[in-house]
Amino acid sequence: EDQVTQSPEALRLQEGESSSLNCSYTVSGLRGLFWYRQDPGKGPEFLFTLYSAGEEKEKERLKATLTKKESFLHITAPKPEDSATYLCAVQSLNTGTASKLTFGTGTRLQVTL
Amino acid sequence: SQTIHQWPATLVQPVGSPLSLECTVEGTSNPNLYWYRQAAGRGLQLLFYSVGIGQISSEVPQNLSASRPQDRQFILSSKKLLLSDSGFYLCAWSTWGGGYTEAFFGQGTRLTVV
Numbered sequence: 001e002d003q004v005t006q007s008p009e010a011l012r013l014q015e016g017e018s019s020s021l022n023c024s025y026t027v028s029g030l031r032g033l034f035w036y037r038q039d040p041g042k043g044p045e046f047l048f049t050l051y052s053a054g055e056e057k058e059k060e061r062l063k064a065t066l067t068k069k070e071s072f073l074h075i076t077a078p079k080p081e082d083s084a085t086y087l088c089a090v091q092s093l094n095t096g097t098a099s100k101l102t103f104g105t106g107t108r109l110q111v112t113l
Numbered sequence: 114s115q116t117i118h119q120w121p122a123t124l125v126q127p128v129g130s131p132l133s134l135e136c137t138v139e140g141t142s143n144p145n146l147y148w149y150r151q152a153a154g155r156g157l158q159l160l161f162y163s164v165g166i167g168q169i170s171s172e173v174p175q176n177l178s179a180s181r182p183q184d185r186q187f188i189l190s191s192k193k194l195l196l197s198d199s200g201f202y203l204c205a206w207s208t209w210g211g212g213y214t215e216a217f218f219g220q221g222t223r224l225t226v227v
Contacts, residue, residue: 004156041223043221087157098147098170
């Protein structure tokens with residue numbers, strides 16, 4: 001059974017204070033690892049897809065990296081508007097053509113002035 | 114560009130009442146469609162997915178059912194709601210381009226069963 005564990009559950013940063021969120025996973029053959037951002041009361045917003053160890057993706061202040069067992073979402077010099085819950089999900093090779101995702105419970109990030 | 118519409122945004126229903134949540138996708142053909150539920154303190158849980166009209170796969174045995182009457186329409190239903198059906202329901206779509214593809218989510222429906 002695929003599993004995703006995210007840590008920490010919650011993180012409070014001051015504006016400009018860089019940090020990293022962790023996503024550990026076990027999957028029977030990784031097809032892709034996905035990062036989403038979710039604002040309160042909204043649906044998840046897609047951020048990145050990673051599919052092989054060593055891969056990195058960047059978007060503004062966010063950088064996602066992938067190893068064979070975990071992924072990190074690095075947040076550089078965060079701003080208050082980066083406050084949200086960040087979700088990690090994996091898709092295994094045996095899901096056929098459907099993008100069936102197994103999600104972690106997320107890291108709730110709060111960035112203060 | 115592709116867009117996904119999900120309604121209603123919020124719903125309060127009494128126990129034992131029926132349920133119908135609808136989701137439509139625009140700007141793409143033959144998408145894969147999904148229903149997820151997000152309970153407080155838990156990750157998103159896949160409930161149903163569909164790779165084509167009339168094709169429904171259930172991931173979790175429960176009080177709910179899904180239907181896909183048209184290519185870009187996905188419906189989540191229940192004949193009699195339970196208190197445990199409360200949660201945040203999300204519809205999503207993806208396409209198959211010969212490899213993995215990400216799923217894109219609607220804005221969700223907050224269902225409270227009272």
